[in-house]
Every structure is written in C-alpha cells, then in structure tokens.
Amino acid sequence: MDLRKPYLAEHFAPVADEIDRRDLKVRGMLPPELNGRYIRNGHNPRPGDVPSHWFRGSGMLHGIRLRAGRAEWYRNRWVRTPAWNGAPYVRADGGVDLTASIAGTHIVEHAGRLLALQEGNLPFEVTRELDTVGPYDFDGGLTTAMTAHPRTDPGTGELHFFGSSPVPPYLTYHVASPRGRIIRSEVICGAGPSLMHDFGLTRRHVVWLDLPVVFNPAESSGVPYRWSESYAPRIGVMPRTGPAVPTWFEVSPGMVLHVANAYEDARGRIVLEAPRFDRAAWETSWRWWVGAPGYPESPVVGAISHRWILDPASGVAGEQELDSLVVEFPTIDARAVGRPHRFGYASAFPGAGLREYAIVKYDRVSGQRWIAGQGRDRMPGEAVFVPAEGGTAEDDGYLLTVVGDLARNASELLVLDARRITAPPIAVVELPRRVPAGIHGSWIPDPDGSVADG
Template identity: 40%
Template sequence: MATAIRNPYLEGNFAPVSDEVSAEDLPVTGTLPAGLNGRYLRTGPNPVAGERGEGHHWFIGQGMVHGVRLRDGRAEWYRNRFVRGDAPEDSPNTNVLAHGGRLLTLVEGGGAPVSLAPDLNTMATWDADGALSSGFTAHPKIDPVTGEMHAINYLIDPDADHLRYVVLDATGKATHSAELPVSGVPMVHDMAMTATRVVVLDLPVSLSAEAAGRLAAGTPRAGDALPMRWNDARPSRVGVLPRGGTAEGIRWFDAPRCYVFHVLNAYDTPDGAIAMDVVRYDTVFRDVPRGPADSLPALARWTIDPGRGTVSEQIMSDYGVEWPRINQELTGRPHRYGWFGGVGPESLRLSDDVDRDRGGSFEPGPLVKFDTTTGAVSTHHFGSGRVTQEPAFVARPGAGAEDDGWILSVVHDGNTDRSELVVLDAADITAAPLARVHLPRRVPFGFHGNWIDDNEIGA
C-alpha cells in the first residue's frame, strides 16, 4: 500500500489554528520598555478545511491576524481573528501595516487590502476609492520623508500583460498609476525604492499554464493552489524608473539568475548607481512546489549601474537569512544594519516519506543581525526547540543611532507548543531578552507583521 504524501505546511507550527481567542492581562517575564505603546500585529495564511487539499501551497489560505496590545509596561491583550473583508474571497494573508491612519492587511496577485479596527473586531475591504480594485501588493514601500506609499502590483491571470505601479499619498489617496508591460505574468513579491527611483523585479518565476489548468479543472497536484513555477526560459531582469514615472521611463537590466522574495533596502549612491540588498535563492518552486524549499537563501548586494548597464552581485554573508528588516526611517536611504530570521541547512526538512518534488518545508531558526559595513553577524538563539521568524525594529523615542531601539518577534516554543512575543535590545541582540510576553496559544508560522505605534492610528 502506497504511503500517503505528507504536506509539511499543514503540520507542526505550520498547521492552522481553528478558533479565535481573546486574552487579557498577559503574563510577562522581564520588563516591557515604557516606550512601547501600541500593537504588534502579525498575519499569515490559516487555511480552512476546503483549502487544505492535494494542491495546497504554504502561501494560500484565509488570512488570520494575531495582535498583542502593549501599553505603559503592560501586555493588555492578545487576539487572533480571521481576516474577513466585504466578500468571502477578501482575506489578505501576507502583511499587516499602518498607512494613512488605517490598519491594512495585504496580499499580492489580485486581492484588495482589508482595513482593520484597532481592536481587530471589525473589518472592511478598502480599495482607495477604486484605485486598488484590481489588487495590490504585500510589500509596498513607504517613504519616511514624504509619507508616500509606492507599490508594484501584478495579477495572477493568464491574460495579464502588465504590472501596475501605484503611488498613494500620506493620507491613502492614489496620486499616480502606470502600467508597466511585461510578458508571462511574473511573480513580483517585493520591490525596491530609493529617494529618487523605483526598482521592479522581473525574475524567473511566473504563472504556469499547466498548474493553472489543473487547478481550474479540479485536478491539482502538489502546490498548484499557487500556480507559479520556476521558468527556465524566462530571463532575469530588473527595471529602474523614476519615482512617479511611467513605462516610457523604465530601463531594464539583466540581473543575476535567481529569485528574490524580499528586499532589505535600496539607496542611491553618489556615482548614480543603486545599492540594493536582497535575499536571493538559486531557485524556488522548481524542485519543491509547495513552498520555498529548493535552496537556502543568502543575503546579497546588487549594484545597479545604469551608466554601464550592469547589475553586479556580491554575496554578503554565508549565513542563511530571510524576512529582512531595517530601521524603517532609512527606507530608500543608506543603511548599515539589517535584522533577519535565520535559517540553516536543517531548514529544508525532508524525511524518508516525503518526496523532494512534493514535500519539504522551510524551517525558521534564530534571530540574526548583520552589519553591512563590517560584515559582522550576531545571533540570538532562543533555546532548544525555540525559533523565530521576522523581526520588527522599533526605534527608541529620541534615538540617535540607527540601531537604538528594540526588536520584537514571535517565538514558537516547540517544547510547549506555545508562542511568546519577545523583546530584545536591537543594538545587542546577543543579550538576554528584555521581556517575554507569554501568549495563550501558538502563533502558526506565517509571513509578516509590524509594530504599530499608537500615534500611527490615533488609538
């Protein structure tokens, strides 16, 4: 009798949770910094029963947001809520952030954002007065000086023939939109922005007609719920255009042959080039279609030189990292430090009863800080069986140094199957945690989140 193929993205702490929980006055070990007054919010896919079939992919499933309210040194509450917009399909699952006084959950590929109330109990689809009715991105970039939000959006649609570049002002009003022609529906998960330019990623992962056809016919194979695949025939390139520009102003350059989910940051250099730090994979969705488990990610610096028409690559560290974050006040400007979730060789978890072309998962690890000036790497290991994913940097009020602040991240304890919100000193992540907020349940491995200060949403 054939052994059933497991899906590791429905097991362990990848598995969804079934209910919504509210808990008050959470226990804290250590002392929460008095400057943390706001909410730590995190989201990810939490697939319901009908979304867990043979074709299931880690990136697909109804969104669930998890929130922890901190104020005056107390952890006032934890809540988790399914994301529900105005229609059943409106359930973004990839990122949650604040812009224009709103809390927004985001997804790429065609879904509009959903706006959340500060208590997470009411929600509504929000499309910026129709400007985002055809979808948005999970990774817009917000300029810390102007407050503008820049986004590169794509549709998972075989008839799509362009990306859409959208700019929203600091209030959330759309001020610019431009179609950028492309072929073959590339998967554009992130983008880069400098003080003057935008960088578009058109890399060798695109819509697979075969996977999309199987999905439409109701006969999906592993991972077909997200019908994007590595495409050996597709070139790897980046496009550079002025901020607020159009297709007429874009210039395309050949790029290293790889895939990039996430950009740490990018900035203009004095000689007119762009320095752009990315987390790159040799391939994704080629060998393992259910998640990004083909190869380990690496931090690289791409130097885009428009004068020479080149993109050069320097691998910055041999330490596997993902979920990159900076001090967001430096978005589009020169940075020194990055904070990451670390991954190692054990992250590609494959067992004897999981075929490599069907199984394999992407396992989190320690927290990592990288100094782009010296190349120094420091890590915080949370203990046996305890791992984290994406960090969030929060500047200390009145901070002068780039890393003067705190790192917040959710840690899963595999020994107890519970989670904590852990606060570290961003300048010295090797030190013992400043505080650990004990959550009433585990928070499944998801994708992205942010610290939302009270003054960002007026609550």
C-alpha cells in the same frame, strides 16, 4: 486535516478558534514607550480545510496590545473575506474577483487604516481590534490588485506599491498620498508575467524585479507560477517622477521574494539587497510549500543574502553574495527605506552550518553578523524593528518577534535590544496559546494622544 502537509504541522499547525485574553504575564520590563499593537499575519486554514499550497491558507491576524509597560491583551481573528467563506477568485464568467482575497501575507497601516494584504487582491481593512471592515480600494482610486509589500517613503509619507497580474497589463505602479488618496497610477512598460512579490524604492528610483518564476497555467498547486529557464531575468530601474519606462539590467538567474532595501550609492548607482534563491533552492523550497514528496525539513532552503549594483552610466549590473546563511524575511529600520542603511535583520533557517532557527543581524559597513539562536524546538518569526524613544543610532531600538516553542506548545513575544540581539531579551510576553508560525507583521504605534484607547 492532513498533517502530512508540512504547512499544517509542527510550528505551522493552525489553530481552530479565535480567543481574547487580557493582562498577559510579562517577564522582564517592557519599555514604557512601546504603546501600540504588534500585529502579525499568516496562513491559518479553517478546520477541515487542506489548502493545496502554503500560501493559500486563510489569513489570520494575531495581535498583542502593549501600553505603559503592560501587555494588555492578546487576540486572534481570521480576516473575513469572500475567500474565507469559499468564494472563488475566478468567477464563472472568467473574470476575477479582487475581493476574494486570502488576506494572509501582511498587515500595514496607512492614513489611519489597517490593511491586511495578499498580493493578488484588494487590501482588506480591519479595525485596531482586528475585526474585519471589508475590502478597501482607496475610495475608488485602486482598480488593480495591491502588493503585500508596499513601502512608505520616510521623507514624504507617501505609500508606494504596485499591482501585478499574470495577464496584461502585467504591472501597474501606484502612489498614495499620506492621507490615503491615489495620486499616481501608471502601467509599467516592458514588464512581463513574472511572480513579482516585492520591489525596491530609493530616494529617486523605483526598482522592479522581473525574474524567471513566471505564470504557468499548468502548475497545479493553486499558485500558477514555475521557474522558466527560457525567461531572461532582469531588474528594471525607473525614475520615481517618470516616465514609466524602466531601464532593464540583465542579471544572473535567481528569484527574490523579499527585498531588504534599495538605495543610491555615492556614485549614483542603484544598490539592491535581498535574499536570493537559485533554481535548486527555489524548487526545493517549493516542495515544502506544496507538500510534495521529498520536501525538506525547513520552508526556506538555500536563500542567500545578495547584492546587485546597477550602474546607469554603463548599463551593467554587478552582483555579489553577502553571506552564507540561509535567510528570509529581511527587515530594517523603516526610517532608512530608500537610504543607505547600516543595519539589517532577517530570519535565519537551518542550513549552511546553522542547526536551529534564529534571528540574525548584519552590519553592512563592517560586514559583521550576530546570530541570536532560540534553542531547540523554538522558531522565531520575522523581526520587526521599533525605534527607541530619543534614540540616535540606527540600531537604537527594539526587535519584536513571536517565538513558537514546540516542546512547550506555547509562544512568546520577545522584545530584543536591537543593538545587542544576542543578549537576553529585555522583556518576554507570555502568550495564552501557541501561535502558528506566520509571515509578516507590523508594529502599529498608538496615534498621538490616543493612550486611552482600548
């Protein structure tokens, strides 16, 4: 394996096998209400496979089962898709195989199903023990790809998501009922061939990101998108109830991979918050993602927390930088999706005066931030918020994150107090192996009355 590729080395070096371990050692005290599974997805090429891009490595799930104050097991599994077995996405006849997924970006639960996601394909269902069931098309209701970043409306339980394509129709909006039935699918008018990885959802609107990284078949990395100076960047806003015709707002050139949140403010304006790359930041980060000569030390360079304020009355978009730290993988309390949130969390990367990887917490109201550094050679992943039982404040809960330690060749699951992230962890679960740095994960609580499951 070519260890000169940064996504195959150090924190990102893949593991070569699947293991199961039970009765993990815990330092501290696990909160007794944490009954469920923390599952994290990420790219882990099979032995001998050297993908041309970080995003093209096969998906591997890592799961930790917590119950009644114990860490019962750890296990890791590749998502066994046709692509895992070498099947191409583009068939010999020129068509695409939506089941030929890497399935390596995210994992979510909806309507009792666990879905491993990769945005160019159908989702793949897996069991609660991480074994692959197969592609899932919502019982025939889904005929496009599915984004890796669906959003559940906390008020209705509906799952909102989209399918994007480099050829028309470029963008299709879907809504699934709480029971998992597709109840709406509409092609979005006016969308273009941009790399749309995420979107925003408010109480009343859907927010689309049509930004200047666009389909370009000349790109040789296997992810055929490049920054285009000629593509006019826009953010689209449309009512959730239709019609599927957005109002487009011109914005300054920039790229967004992950949205922290979107909401309506007291004046009826739509507010969107996310880390934003300018062209230099995007192209420098891309060099790491493809392992090009001169790649930086960190996979994320120059992504800065940003806010867009979209005013339907005037048709004007305002913008402002919120912080100077280099951040990605923003998260909030999922109960605040589409609502004005106060607290947000993100992974911080070296740069802008920060010398180590860290977790950062933001207070949107006061403007304060707190940085929880993990020390030299230690890299935390995305921080997933889990509400505390009986908690009332928005940050009354826990942050779960897997930290890799290069010096010790080991990894841990940290349980942090979300109110005081700079305090020592509430609990540390020692994992039986180094877990490669990955992408996104979810806390999957046990269904009511299921504490006896395995």
